[in-house]
Amino acid sequence: MIYDCVIIGGGIAGLQAAIQLGRYQHQVLVLDAGVGRSTLCRSYHNVLGYPDGVSGKYLRTIGRKQAEKLGVEFLFGKVESVEKQGEIFFLHTQSGEFYQGKRLLLATGVMDRLPDFPSLIPCLGSSVYVCPDCDGYEIKDQKTLVLGSGNVGANMALTLSYWTEQLIYINHEQKPVDAELIKKLHEKQIAYYASPIVECLAKGEQFQGVALQNGEKLAAHHGFVAFGANEVKSQLAKQLGVELLENKHIVVDPRSKMTNIKHVWAAGDVVAHSEQVTIALGDGSQAAIWIHKSLIE
Incomplete structure (x- = not known):
């Protein structure tokens, strides 16, 4: 099966994009390794509607349920490599499976370097x-x-x-x-x-x-x-020839969130911007809108 869009990363940006694309009735697959900042944070306090705080785990849980109701598929796994052949992206996971998509959204995030306590x-x-x-x-x-x-x-x-x-x-x-x-x-x-x-x-x-x-x-x-030296998870972007900054964040068009590689988008903390849940939500939605536009051209 060739999906309309494969989203790598099931964090805040990836989930928001999945919901938007699901509402457009596209065939969407989210590949999520189950790690990232939003799996760790017990409480975000600056998100609209949650004055007493909301955990990353809760947002991920309700976001996935919302996307699944719209027909979005989720699979647990880490993508090991990705390549573009013609107009199709081929993704290979660590477990040896592979998937195909017409569009690709990288929402792979950043992982903070934390002391071992x-x-x-x-x-x-x-x-x-x-x-x-x-x-x-x-x-x-x-x-x-x-x-x-x-x-x-x-x-x-x-x-x-x-x-x-x-x-x-x-x-x-x-x-x-x-x-x-x-x-x-x-x-x-x-x-x-x-x-x-x-x-x-x-x-x-x-x-x-x-x-x-x-x-x-x-x-x-x-x-x-x-502690600095946080891990920017842009390794897959590098495989595709996506433009990266010196700090390894992905460069995107500010309007569409598309990278320099046609039909490859990026959203969330992996992109060069203020690393915020609220911005990740906007990124995911904005990228999804332009992915939809490209699919119906």
Whole structure:
């Protein structure tokens, strides 16, 4: 079977595109590996209609149900390779299966580099955050620990000083921090520790602080993570010759979300823009509209 469109990635952007294409009554397949930012975040607080927060898992669950009611097919699997032969895309999965589509939407996202502390994961989105634009509001006037690495963590702490004066930056990986940034941290009265963290303290979704290698414990009910070198999942785009920026994000037409390769679109965090759930929703819908236009030409 040749699908009208194959969507790689069942996160927020991929689901919104699937719903829109399903409403156009196209034959759509979503291939999802079941990982990504939206599988981790316990609560997004800046989404219209959810003032008390909504989890990525919940959005994915209701989004999939909505798309399935419209006839969209979902398959669990990781796409290993993709190639274009004439006007058809051939996708091969890790398990050895292959699928064909007339159009391709890459909604493969980004994965944050997180420290290896299992107790931190339940806190993500509830009391520990990664995006100051999404969640800076959540730490307003609250004591907050920034767990990070080198200049990336220092810049995060300085950004968060807009929201609170009670900040501590812990350079877990002890990578160098520029002298100018150290000076700015001092000017903002942001405490700085260049020490490895040995344990993240938490009770369920409630972050409580960290224990440092030197035996010191730092207590706080809020945390931000800023380690840099996040994985931009654009490997499949590269296989197709899609234009990428130096940081590996995909370049798209701002109006249609199509890449430089005909009939290949991209949406969500894998695209070069502010990485937000709300923007991913818009991206997915916009890409789907232009995919539909191309299919009925």
